[in-house]
Amino acid sequence: MGETVVSLKRKEIFLNNVCIFEVFGDIYLFGVNSLSIYKINKNYFNSLIKCVGGLETLSWIRQIIEKENFFLKQKDNLVLSSPPPFNKTKIFPELTLVVSQSCNMACKYCYLSDLLKQNEMMDWDVAKKSIDFFFSHSKNNIHISFFGGEPLLNFKLIEKSVQYASSLATSEGKYLSFDIITNGTIANQNIVDFFKEFGFDVGISLDGPKFIHDSLRIFPNGEGTFDVILKNIEKYYSQISSTNRIRFHIALHYPFYKYVSQLYDFFVDLEKKYKISFNRFGKINTVDSREMFKDTLSHFDDFIDMTAIYFKKVFEECESLKSLSPIFEKIRVSPQFLTILEYKKPQEKSLCGSGVKLLMVYPNGKIGGCRQLDPSFFPKAIWGDINFLHNINEENRLEPYYSNIKASERCNVCWLKNVCGGSCPAMNYYYNNNIEIPDPYSCEIQKTIFKLSVWLKDKLKEVGLWKIRKQNTAT
Numbered sequence: 001m002g003e004t005v006v007s008l009k010r011k012e013i014f015l016n017n018v019c020i021f022e023v024f025g026d027i028y029l030f031g032v033n034s035l036s037i038y039k040i041n042k043n044y045f046n047s048l049i050k051c052v053g054g055l056e057t058l059s060w061i062r063q064i065i066e067k068e069n070f071f072l073k074q075k076d077n078l079v080l081s082s083p084p085p086f087n088k089t090k091i092f093p094e095l096t097l098v099v100s101q102s103c104n105m106a107c108k109y110c111y112l113s114d115l116l117k118q119n120e121m122m123d124w125d126v127a128k129k130s131i132d133f134f135f136s137h138s139k140n141n142i143h144i145s146f147f148g149g150e151p152l153l154n155f156k157l158i159e160k161s162v163q164y165a166s167s168l169a170t171s172e173g174k175y176l177s178f179d180i181i182t183n184g185t186i187a188n189q190n191i192v193d194f195f196k197e198f199g200f201d202v203g204i205s206l207d208g209p210k211f212i213h214d215s216l217r218i219f220p221n222g223e224g225t226f227d228v229i230l231k232n233i234e235k236y237y238s239q240i241s242s243t244n245r246i247r248f249h250i251a252l253h254y255p256f257y258k259y260v261s262q263l264y265d266f267f268v269d270l271e272k273k274y275k276i277s278f279n280r281f282g283k284i285n286t287v288d289s290r291e292m293f294k295d296t297l298s299h300f301d302d303f304i305d306m307t308a309i310y311f312k313k314v315f316e317e318c319e320s321l322k323s324l325s326p327i328f329e330k331i332r333v334s335p336q337f338l339t340i341l342e343y344k345k346p347q348e349k350s351l352c353g354s355g356v357k358l359l360m361v362y363p364n365g366k367i368g369g370c371r372q373l374d375p376s377f378f379p380k381a382i383w384g385d386i387n388f389l390h391n392i393n394e395e396n397r398l399e400p401y402y403s404n405i406k407a408s409e410r411c412n413v414c415w416l417k418n419v420c421g422g423s424c425p426a427m428n429y430y431y432n433n434n435i436e437i438p439d440p441y442s443c444e445i446q447k448t449i450f451k452l453s454v455w456l457k458d459k460l461k462e463v464g465l466w467k468i469r470k471q472n473t474a475t
Contacts, residue, residue, distance in 0.1 A: 012447075019415040023455035024308075030454070032415050035344045037454055092359040093142055095134040096371065097127060099157050100149035101363055105183050106220045109253060120363040121154050127161045129386045130361040131168070137359070140174045145181075147360075147371065152186040162198050179203065181249060183217070184229035187236040201245040202237065204229065204276070208263050212256050233274055241275040247329075248278035254299040257306040264313040277329045297441055304448050311452040315459050324465060327456070337453045340419050347421035361386055372426035378435075410438045420446050 012021040017032045020040070029038040101120040103110075134142070144165055146158050162178060169176035179201035195202055206229060207213040214224025237246055248267060252260070267278040317326040328335050340347055360368045367384035368375060375381045411417050423438035423446075431439040460466040 014415045017415075021451050023451050024312075026455060026458065028451070028454050028458070030415065032418060035341055035346065035418060037341060039458060091139055092134060092137050092357065093139070094145065094358050095130065095138075095143070096145045096147050096358060096360040097122060097130060097161065098147050098149070098360065098362045099127070099151045099154040099161075102153055103148060103150045103183070104153065104185060104219070105150070105225060106218055108216045108218070109251065122157060122361075122363040124157060124160060126361065126363065126365045126386060127157055128164065129365070130359075131161060131165050133386060133389065134359055135165075135168050135172065135174070138174070142169075142174055143177045143179070145179050147181060150183055150186065151180055152182050152191065155186075155191060159194060162194075166198065177201070181205070183225070184232055184237075185219075185225055187232035189236065192236045192240055196240045196243060199244060201247070202240075203247050203249045204233070204237065205251075206248045207250055207252065208256070208259070209266055212252075212259065212263070216251075216253065233276070237276070238274045246274075246276045248276060250278060252306075254302065257299070257302045260306045260309050261313060264310065268317065300441060300444070304444070307445070307448055308452060311456055315456055318460065318465060319463055322465065324460070331449075331453075337419055337450050338457055341454070341457070346418035370426055372424070373429065378429055410443070414443065416443075416447055416450055419450060 012019065014020075019030045019032065021028055021030070022042075025042070027040045027042050029040050030036070031038075099122045131144075134144070144161075146161075151158065158180070165176060168174075178198055180195075181203040182205070184204040184206065194200075205217065206226075207217055210224065210226040213226040213229075217225050219225060240246065248270070250263075250267070252263065256263075271277055311331070314326050314330055318324055327338075336347075358369050358371075360371065362368065362375070362382075365386040366375065366382045367386055368381045369383065370381060373381040411420075411422060414420070420443075423442050425435040427439040427442040428437055429435045431441065457466060
């Protein structure tokens with residue numbers, strides 16, 4: 001029956017095309033190829049753990065495995081395909097302009113610290129060329145994002161770029177939207193009026209209450225930024241929270257995992273007070289200095305426990321509101337996992353789409369496609385120059401952003417391969433110094449989120465909310 005992998009710590013069993021796992025006392029069986037989920041009796045799970053060497057004696061497991069092998073033979077599209085070659089007519093739905101590689105803060109976990117030392121600002125020539133190229137390589141529904149550093153340090157360029165792009169969209173009949181991610185320390189009436197006029201989505205970085213936030217997100221002189229941000233929210237951003245989408249971006253680090261339940265409640269209170277939503281938090285990613293990244297990994301089990309508590313809080317809020325909106329607002333990957341399971345369609349590419357959907361231009365005109373891959377660490381993240389569009393490096397454009405399961409031994413034997421779509425190249429590089437070798441911690445995070453997503457759907461069905469989702473989808 002092939003190799004069997006049992007993890008008692010994670011309460012997981014993986015054998016031929018079947019994974020059985022436990023979440024909060026409930027047992028689920030996942031069919032790797034059929035993308036089917038079965039809820040099973042806990043006694044069966046205990047029996048499996050006791051007789052790992054004799055799994056063939058459990059006839060009900062043998063029948064499911066035979067079914068999964070049948071699916072594997074029948075569905076060729078379950079094997080991931082290679083990415084298409086780049087061509088100059090490539091369509092991009094999103095443009096990110098890194099308008100500033102300077103920042104007025106000195107966050108302890110900043111992963112762009114080397115880039116920010118350059119203090120580069122994008123000029124109008126690069127911005128205009130980027131917008132023109134984007135419009136000639138896009139369809140009718142497009143998006144422009146302003147990124148940094150702290151992008152509002154270059155607000156004049158943002159104003160000019162938005163006005164120019166909006167006029168192009170009007171003349172070409174395209175729907176254009178905007179967003180910006182800011183540290184929240186820069187705000188005035190002119191800025192918020194501008195955001196309101198052009199319907200900006202605004203992301204504000206806030207890591208929690210004052211004692212957590214100010215321990216990591218500080219000004220260069222060492223002073224905390226929490227009070228400044230809250231003042232700007234109350235005085236300015238609260239003016240537009242009812243008309244624009246305003247959200248908090250949160251990065252949670254060890255040793256603050258133990259506060260996850262209190263943190264969730266803290267942001268829910270802010271959400272009610274200012275009508276500002278918040279994204280999921282606590283994901284280990286390259287939003288860490290190398291030192292903090294390693295420290296976080298050394299407490300990885302605490303991170304997994306925190307993630308589980310977070311999902312419970314999301315479910316409790318869904319049940320309280322009689323709504324599924326907390327899932328889509330506060331858990332990034334889970335809705336995509338649930339959609340894959342709902343429609344039984346395997347994920348053939350990385351979920352993020354970097355280098356495929358995203359056109360990213362730096363202040364000097366260099367073109368990349370990933371916000372997480374720092375070109376100062378990984379030069380191949382750059383695949384072109386907006387000033388020399390005839391000299392596109394196709395290999396560089398594709399190489400960093402595709403994790404092809406067929407080329408990865410680890411992915412080929414993973415039970416989540418048809419849902420995950422491959423590991424994050426940026427995480428691979430920061431962990432292994434090699435984009436092609438999957439980062440084991442990211443893999444464990446994806447598996448944990450998937451299991452919790454299965455549990456979440458099951459609980460939503462029990463309280464009748466999953467039926468609401470299906471009815472809403474149908475309409």
